[in-house]
Amino acid sequence: MTTPDSVSDISDDIVAFIPALRAFGRSLTRNANDADDLVQETLMKAIGAAHSFKPGTNLRAWLFTIMRNTFYTNANRARRETTGAADCVSGLVTTPDTQEWSVRGRELMEAVDRLPHQFREMLILVVMLGESYEQSAVICNCAVGTVKSRVARARAMVIEDLGDSGPQRRSA
Missing domain, CATH: 1.10.1740.10 (RNA polymerase sigma factor, region 2, helix turn helix motif)
Structure with missing residues (x-):
């Protein structure tokens, strides 16, 4: 106790x-x-x-x-539950990004948001929040191999989604 x-x-x-x-x-x-x-x-x-x-x-x-x-x-x-009226549009007002890194970051997060839930959740836990594969497996109540597989697939899906519109590599 x-x-x-x-x-x-x-x-x-x-x-x-x-x-x-x-x-x-x-x-x-x-x-x-x-x-x-x-x-x-x-x-x-x-x-x-x-x-x-x-x-x-x-x-x-x-x-x-x-x-x-x-x-x-x-x-x-x-x-x-049944939903009421749509949310107020005043909460959706945004200012367009003017800096390249902001645009690229938003594109990346949009690609992550388009991932199926189970892949997005694993990618965020392991890659963005820095959780270990083992702790992510405990949190999500699944096997460590499942975590590794979903993170790898999520990375591949994000790279494929970004395609030519993703961040350009600079030649040295």
Whole structure:
């Protein structure tokens, strides 16, 4: 059983993972506001269930698992609910990028967004968030070989998707 002191200790440790949770939440929801809501819900669940965390295990993987499960639970719930009016278009106002790296970065992220969910999730966990194959397998509840295969296929799909419009290599 976890004591009240260890619950506050784990709460302090959880705060260090908020940036990584926000990045993973953004990859799942594809929306900054929804990602912030998902992070908040994840943090509330994690702090509320701090007594069930086993010291010595990977806190980051535990938090990512909570977030992933929360996301899928919310997605399933949303599928059963009827939606209201479309979101306000004022939230979609953007300024066009003027710098080459911004354009290329957006093209890359759009290519990643077009990936099938299981490939996108693995690519973001391993390549963008720096999770190991082993920890990604724990988070997604699958075999390490599946993680490696999906990351390799995701990379290939992104390269193929970008084709000639991808970043140009400079000759030395």
